[in-house]
Amino acid sequence: MTSIYAGSMKTLPQRGKFIYDVLTTNFIHQNQLMFEQFGDFNWIEWGSDRLYNVANAEVAHDILVKKASSFYKDPGYRDQQGGIAMVLGRGLITSDGAHWREHRKLVAPAFHAQRIHAYAETMVDATQKLMQTWEDGAQRDVSHDMMVLTLRIVAKTLFSTEVEADINLINRVIEQFQRIAVEQLFPSWLPTPSRIITRQVTHKLNQRIYEMIAQRRANGGDNGDLMAMLLLSTDEDGNRLSDLDVRDEAVTLILAGHETTSNTLSWTFKLLAEHPEVEARLHAELDAVLGGRVPTLADLRQLTYTNMVLKEAMRLYPAAWVIGRQALEDVEIQGEVIPKGAILNIYTYFIQRNEKYWDNPTRFDPERFSPENEGRINKWAYIPFSTGPRVCVGNSFAMMEAQLLLATIASRFQLSLPTGHSVELNPLVTLNPKGGLPMILKERQPILQPS
Numbered sequence: 001m002t003s004i005y006a007g008s009m010k011t012l013p014q015r016g017k018f019i020y021d022v023l024t025t026n027f028i029h030q031n032q033l034m035f036e037q038f039g040d041f042n043w044i045e046w047g048s049d050r051l052y053n054v055a056n057a058e059v060a061h062d063i064l065v066k067k068a069s070s071f072y073k074d075p076g077y078r079d080q081q082g083g084i085a086m087v088l089g090r091g092l093i094t095s096d097g098a099h100w101r102e103h104r105k106l107v108a109p110a111f112h113a114q115r116i117h118a119y120a121e122t123m124v125d126a127t128q129k130l131m132q133t134w135e136d137g138a139q140r141d142v143s144h145d146m147m148v149l150t151l152r153i154v155a156k157t158l159f160s161t162e163v164e165a166d167i168n169l170i171n172r173v174i175e176q177f178q179r180i181a182v183e184q185l186f187p188s189w190l191p192t193p194s195r196i197i198t199r200q201v202t203h204k205l206n207q208r209i210y211e212m213i214a215q216r217r218a219n220g221g222d223n224g225d226l227m228a229m230l231l232l233s234t235d236e237d238g239n240r241l242s243d244l245d246v247r248d249e250a251v252t253l254i255l256a257g258h259e260t261t262s263n264t265l266s267w268t269f270k271l272l273a274e275h276p277e278v279e280a281r282l283h284a285e286l287d288a289v290l291g292g293r294v295p296t297l298a299d300l301r302q303l304t305y306t307n308m309v310l311k312e313a314m315r316l317y318p319a320a321w322v323i324g325r326q327a328l329e330d331v332e333i334q335g336e337v338i339p340k341g342a343i344l345n346i347y348t349y350f351i352q353r354n355e356k357y358w359d360n361p362t363r364f365d366p367e368r369f370s371p372e373n374e375g376r377i378n379k380w381a382y383i384p385f386s387t388g389p390r391v392c393v394g395n396s397f398a399m400m401e402a403q404l405l406l407a408t409i410a411s412r413f414q415l416s417l418p419t420g421h422s423v424e425l426n427p428l429v430t431l432n433p434k435g436g437l438p439m440i441l442k443e444r445q446p447i448l449q450p451s
C-alpha cells in the first residue's frame with residue numbers, strides 16, 4: 001500500500017491542478033502510470049478524505065464481496081445535486097441500505113432466465129430492422145447505431161414501448177449524464193453548464209415517463225412486463241411504489257440497460273476489425289451454425305466462439321470501467337485500515353489488464369475463455385459485471401443480447417475501420433469510443449458447408 005500525493009491535495013489550488021490534469025490529459029494513461037509507479041492498491045489525500053485506487057483483484061474482492069456491508073456507493077453516485085443520482089434518482093444503481101434491498105427484490109424477478117428468454121426474438125428483430133438501413137460500402141457511426149438499437153430493445157422488452165419519438169431526448173440525457181461524471185470533481189453546489197443542462201433534459205424525460213406511468217395506472221392491466229411489476233408491487237406494509245420510485249427504477253434500467261451493452265458491442269467490432277484471424281473464426285462459426293439464417297435462443301449454446309469473443313472484449317474494454325464505493329466505518333482490507341468516509345475507485349479496466357493475473361494482458365485473445373482454459377482464470381480478476389450483492393442485475397440479459405446482436409450482424413456484415421482511423425478511449429461514466437466509431441460496412445455471404 002503506497003500513498004501517492006499524501007498531504008499534497010489538501011488545498012483548493014492543489015486540487016484544482018489535479019482536476020485540470022485529469023480534464024486535459026488522457027485519464028486512463030495517467031492512471032496507468034499511477035499504478036505502475038505506486039502499485040495496484042494506493043491512495044491519495046483528497047481534502048479531508050482519502051481516495052483509494054484499486055487495480056488488485058484480492059482487494060476488489062474484499063470490498064465488493066467479503067466486506068461489502070462496510071461500504072456504500074460513493075457520493076458520486078448518490079449526490080442528487082452533482083452526481084449521477086441527478087438523473088437516476090434513487091434507483092437500484094444509486095441507492096443503498098433497506099431502500100436498495102427492497103427494490104432489488106422487486107426488480108430481480110424481471111431478469112430470471114425464463115423471462116429474459118422471451119426477449120430473444122425482439123432482440124433479433126430490432127437488429128434486422130437496423131440492418132435494413134445499412135448499405136454495402138457505406139460508412140456508419142456504429143457506436144451510435146448500437147446505442148439506438150440497444151435502447152429500442154430495452155424499451156420494448158422491459159417497458160413494452162417504442163421509443164422512436166424519444167430517442168433524441170434520451171440521447172441528450174445520456175450525453176449530459178456522461179459529462180456530469182467528469183464534473184463530479186467540482187463541488188456539488190457549483191452549477192456547472194453540464195449540471196444546468198442535465199437538470200433541463202432530465203425534467204423533460206421525467207415528463208414523458210410520468211405520462212407513461214399515468215397511462216399505465218389508468219389502464220390498470222398487467223401485461224407482464226417490468227413496468228407492470230413495478231406498478232403493481234407493494235412493500236411490506238402493502239403500499240404501492242410511488243410514481244417517483246417507479247420513475248427512478250425505469251430511468252435506471254433504461255440508461256444502465258442499453259449504454260453498457262452498446263459500448264461492449266462497439267469495442268467488440270473495433271477489436272474484430274483489428275484482428276482478422278479472430279474475425280475469420282467468428283464468421284466460420286456463424287456460417288456453420290446458422291448457415292445464413294438469423295440466430296435464435298436455441299443457437300446460443302452452439303455459438304461458443306461468439307461468446308468467447310465477447311467475454312474477451314469485455315476484459316479489455318469493460319463498459320463499467322470503474323466502480324466507486326465509500327467506507328461506512330473503519331475497515332481492514334488486506335492489512336490496510338481504510339478510514340471511515342474514504343472513497344474507493346475499483347478499476348475493472350486495470351484489474352482485467354493486470355499482469356499479475358493475465359499473461360500478455362493487452363493481447364486480444366478469445367482463447368482465454370475457451371471451455372478448456374476458462375477454469376484457469378482467476379475469477380476475482382474478471383469482473384465486468386462487478387461481483388457480490390451489487391452484481392449487475394441485468395448480466396444475463398446483457399450477455400444474451402450481446403451474443404444475439406453480434407451473431408445477427410456479423411453473419412451479414414463485415415465491419416472495418418476507415419484507413420488511418422485510430423479509436424481513442426473516452427472514460428466517462430462508461431467507457432466509450434471518443435467521438436463515436438466510424439466503420440465501413442461490407443455485406444458478406446455466408447460460406448455454407450456442403451451437407
Ligand code: HEM
Pocket residue numbers: 092093104154252253256257258260261264318319320323324383384385386389390391392393394395397398
Ligand atoms: C455489457 C453490459 C453491462 C455491463 C458491462 C454492466 C455492468 C454493471 C456493473 C459493473 C454494475 C455494478 C456497479 C456497481 O456496483 O457500482 C452494474 C449494475 C447494474 N446494472 Fe449492469 N451492466 C450491463 C448491462 C446491464 C443491463 C442490460 C441492465 C438492465 C437491463 C443492467 C442494469 C443494472 C442495474 C439495475 C444495476 C444496479 C444493480 C444493483 O446495485 O442492485 N445492466 N452493471
